[in-house]
Amino acid sequence: MSAPTKSQRKRVHPVDEVLPLPKLAAYGFQHVVAFYAGAVLVPILIANALGLTSEELVMLITADLFTCGIASIIQAVGFKNVGVRLPLLQGVTFAGVTPIIAIGLAHGGGTASLLYVYGAVIVAGVFTFLIAPVFIKLLKFFPPVVTGTLITIIGLCLVPIGALDAVTNPATHEPDPTNLRWVLYALGTIAVIVAIQRIFRGFMSTIAVLLGLIAGCAVAFALGDMDFDRVGQASMFGFTPPFAFGMPRFDIVAIITMIIVMMIIAVESTGSTLATGEIVGKRVRPSDIGNVLRADGVATTIGGIFNSFPYTAFSENVGLVRLTGVKSRWVVAAAGVIMIMLGFLPKVAAIVASIPNPVLGGAALVLFATVAVVGIQTLGKVDFTDHRNVIIVTTSLALALLVTSYPGISSALPAGLDILFGSGISTGAIAAIALNIVFFHLGMKGPRVAGGGSISLNEVNSMTRERFTEVFGHVVQDVAWAADRAFEQRPFADTAALREAFQDAVLTGSTEQQEELLNAFHDLGAEDETGQVLAADHVALRNLDEDDHQDVVGLAAAYREHFGFPLIICARETERFDRVLRNGWSRIDNSAATEKAYALIEVAKIANYRFTDLVADANPIAAARFGRLNELS
Template structure:
């Protein structure tokens, strides 16, 4: 009897919280650092080059970056109080801040003195992010895919010229030299190496394609005499970049507002990374978890401003690495944080990195920045462009962003203060996307917003055709025609409560034959499509099982279907551990078919309720308010 008890207790420990043996922690942690390193050090290198920082200051920026990245990652993975989500999220400096940071610095003369205004804005934005965490979830309706996709696309496109500038820069003089084919070949060769590695390799090697591209490109440049390590010998073996290296921060209102917009963008990015990581590791993400993520981002960003670094967010490369390796322990990321802190005390390592020739760096930067733009385009793929309002939001924001990026001197025509906003394509494009979304979708319309990423109001639901209603809401009742028809017939809906009740009643009031049709419309637990994706999409607790546990679920579902003639339906969102799903399912095998039909309908009603809450904005404002308070206390 003791063996099963031990197995049951062992399964209670989530893989996220598993503390691996020290050799594995170090090995897996170092793998995270390797996958992260190239992207991490690119930000200070790009910024330093754009604002004309001397080499010795760049070395200090790199060591400061690594040091604070390590602290930020430990805060996020380990967690203290309500700070940190306690997931394997490795933190790094966000690329979203590169262009605005450069714009802020150049607006104040460039060089090390201009960084005082940058760090002032970074600290203010970090404090803002920490304070806004409890209410940010309520602001997410202002950041539907049309806004986030536009912002991310703008970030990528506006950064491409930065990489292009490096790609034609003479590494000996630091001056642009676009007519020299030598620099062109370095950049193109680096891109070709990255592409070749992605094409020829899989797994871990593919994840470090950018790093390998930089290493191979630097090797060739060194062999041809275009890379020198003179500064490495001058750098100390051990060193530390002290807080406020360049002096006490200075504060500019427009700079602070610009950086706050950047942090709002990264907050949305962090939310997406957290949800994605939760799905990968099989852990349900609550509203309170998002608050914890943002508090950690805010604290890390404030620390970055103090220790001469920049805003922080989760690195998507490392989220992908968690999926790729299957190593879910958050303590691996904590180990990676320790390794980065150690690297932050090694100036010679930073000096080697700072010696990368500009054309090689530019080639790698071009691929990374273009990748960011593609992520934005993927997000925009979720947007309904048959709605002209979405089209106007995207096209206008992109046009403004690319206009300012192509001709940055337009900022000189603006009044003092406002010129900084127009000094960055990301800033003006981001502000335009947010404001246009509010103008088109949040001002002058009546009723709560439902579906469509917040684009459809209750009034519009009441005016829908039967076909449009089915398209928007069919998934709530598993696209069963009679259930959709019953809900549609209840129009007009006075409020979202009435809309919810229409679907609840539709699911529970059909004839006996209709109810069986509804039950049979749901897929079996454990069923997968041809690509291996789960068909029972509501069963979050069952979406990341190992082979043995998945087979147990399939065995239960098969036996149940053979016994009762309809699939086993369980609202697994209310069950965090799959063992309880198994226990519940096997215990129901002794019920009569009539009792099981009633059980299935109750579970379907729960699923309908959850799907409705997912789809409808402010579906239950009273409960949402109460549970948000509860989440803050747990």
């Protein structure tokens, strides 16, 4: 036998795929352009509020770009226990803007106040790095109802930022919503992005945002609304060195404030990581969240040293990954390299900075709204028949949008709280986490496993036999011996042990007991006197027409006559009517012993799903074990 001539190719996940250099450059540049508006907006807001000069603002912007590039490479490429290795582009978080301005103004404003900001940023970055293992243990407090709400809030609260750019005069950089010209630039950019996505496929569709920005800039330049004056004024080469404004100073109040901001950023990073994992189809483990936070901590510490601010995954670029479908983390690494280069090239950076505000605003509106859609998709996993989840989502959204619409409302709060609740994102995040704890964690020792959330695992372990059968009997079709056998395996160490007790009970009964269990199920197609289907688990058998119903009744009768017990099929795995018929008729050819074993396996599956439903009704966190977020519990 001859040896194979070709070695087997190793399977590579799209996230780890290294694209050809031209595509890496194009996709990476698209990330930079999509990111740039938000990246420079943070230092602009801080510089204006603290009274910095235009030269100092340029220093902040180039320092920001340089550090963003380093932070993005750390997160996307990663090294031992640092960096999640997903396409997460890092940028200065908007959640830190209000607290940073508050710290600066508390120390007199100007460049001198930045020293206290950078001291707090450095300490908070180190704290975040060290706290990562502890934060992982808190992930049980972030089920889909919390993370989905948070991601949705991030998207919705950032939409006004894009909207503000969309109505901003590119010459004066002042809002001018009465001028239809600016709105048309934004709408035109959106129209180009949508048209490219609709008309083209493949590479062209994936750079739709970049092409939309280019088209918008071309029109603006032709109409005289885009100039390159700042490009001529900028230096060709330049670099903002570490501690350019002086050595950092440390103030305990500023440090505590920044640590609180970093904890909010940790929640934001968790949501962005889960959203990105969902988009690219890669499992996110608890250790991955720890790696994300360590990278945030390292990047934030570097930011404090290199005259920048706290870092987190930029939501615009999470939206861009979703919009383009380009999943490779090496694209973000390429974007990081480009940003580092821009940090050394103020003149090149000025070209990107010359993009008119309305054009950037149009692209930002699409990207921010895409982030909100990712959050809505995550919320699609939440059981909204449980009113507690409805309250968590609606209240958090309402409070977040209240603060976003009227940011000055936080000034009425006591000192310290005004910083904590100074943005809609932080307010919504705190509300979602707190309400989840109130509804699903407080006043309960041990996980809730039944009773609509009123029965804990500890209470199950102390139940009488009668009470246990009353609560859990439906799982095993109210057959007493099966419930008793599960009851006898107390105490249960956790919910999984309780589940296994019912699985063991179903599969280990005596011959007589197993026959009793099988005959406790209704025949498929059987109805009560009101016409209600008795095999209630089987959604495929509801609302059948007369001919289909008779087909099911005929199958069930033939099966019972042949084997002496009802045909049992797990509805969750055979949902279509035609498959029920094919499954049933094919099983009639089995031997009696084989079919009995098959039927018991179907009963075990049904019991498993019923148990899941029971626990999900009690606590949606437990239900998440069957979704991706179970990996983080």
